[in-house]
Amino acid sequence: MSKLGVGYCTPLKGAAVSALKKDNMNVRVAEDELDLIKRAAESCGKSLSSFVLEAAMFSAQKALMDQRFLYLDADIFDDVLKQVSQPAKAHPRLAALMKAENLWATSEN
Amino acid sequence: MGDFRKLGLFAPEPLAEGHDFSEFTSGRPSLDGWLSDMALYNQRSNYTRTFVVRDQEFRVRAYYALCAGMMMRKDAPKIVAPHGAPAEIPIALLARFAVHKEVQGNGVGSTLLASALRMAASASQAVAFRAVIVDALDEDAARFYLKFGFKPTRISPLKLIMPTHDIVASLTG
Numbered sequence: 001m002s003k004l005g006v007g008y009c010t011p012l013k014g015a016a017v018s019a020l021k022k023d024n025m026n027v028r029v030a031e032d033e034l035d036l037i038k039r040a041a042e043s044c045g046k047s048l049s050s051f052v053l054e055a056a057m058f059s060a061q062k063a064l065m066d067q068r069f070l071y072l073d074a075d076i077f078d079d080v081l082k083q084v085s086q087p088a089k090a091h092p093r094l095a096a097l098m099k100a101e102n103l104w105a106t107s108e109n
Numbered sequence: 110m111g112d113f114r115k116l117g118l119f120a121p122e123p124l125a126e127g128h129d130f131s132e133f134t135s136g137r138p139s140l141d142g143w144l145s146d147m148a149l150y151n152q153r154s155n156y157t158r159t160f161v162v163r164d165q166e167f168r169v170r171a172y173y174a175l176c177a178g179m180m181m182r183k184d185a186p187k188i189v190a191p192h193g194a195p196a197e198i199p200i201a202l203l204a205r206f207a208v209h210k211e212v213q214g215n216g217v218g219s220t221l222l223a224s225a226l227r228m229a230a231s232a233s234q235a236v237a238f239r240a241v242i243v244d245a246l247d248e249d250a251a252r253f254y255l256k257f258g259f260k261p262t263r264i265s266p267l268k269l270i271m272p273t274h275d276i277v278a279s280l281t282g
Binding site for chain 1: 164
């Protein structure tokens with residue numbers, strides 16, 4: 001793999017290729033754009049549909065993870081507000097994890 | 110207790126120039142690509158703060174990134190509480206979280222999550238926010254976060270939340 005960065009040429013493993021029921025998605029595309037996408041897919045040795053799907057998945061995941069401002073409908077916002085306004089409660093498993101003392105490598109060993 | 114010495118892993122430290130992330134492979138291109146393309150730039154420009162677990166050769170073996178965010182109500186609240194019902198909830202976003210394939214399944218992920226949440230709790234003492242939010246990429250990722258107390262929101266079953274005071278309670282309780 002090149003050092004230029006990870007992209008759509010990298011195979012998405014596991015969850016990315018969902019075993020669930022497939023739906024169709026129709027997209028209108030200009031001829032020259034389609035040509036470009038076909039050439040890129042070919043250069044990675046992928047079918048057009050898997051190339052496009054992987055690229056879209058990559059962008060979709062990025063968009064969701066980058067969402068730092070969330071504009072919420074009033075009822076959803078109020079529910080989330082209620083959620084964070086409950087009395088503080090420790091989570092046993094997290095508390096145990098927080099208390100665990102970890103041994104890490106050091107430059108000496 | 111986690112003993113990460115046999116894996117040759119160092120305690121989480123801030124991402125810096127000397128780290129090698131060219132071969133980072135978590136199995137999710139969107140997480141790997143971000144580390145190689147954005148993480149250092151974002152670190153320098155204070156957009157996100159990234160901490161890494163690295164090995165002896167400075168190769169990144171796990172990382173997380175935190176940044177500030179905000180949830181906003183589309184309409185102003187109808188009922189005005191004594192102090193005014195808030196129309197905004199400041200949050201910390203666990204924007205990225207990934208473990209290299211080679212060290213997955215050794216407790217590195219859960220230990221790093223605890224470290225990230227401890228860091229978030231400590232940051233919240235200086236800059237207040239009410240919750241940590243994470244967008245799980247799929248059901249498997251969501252199960253990992255739910256195990257440690259994150260809860261689904263009505264925004265999406267994969268948009269998970271943990272109130273800041275719950276993290277603090279887990280730290281001190």
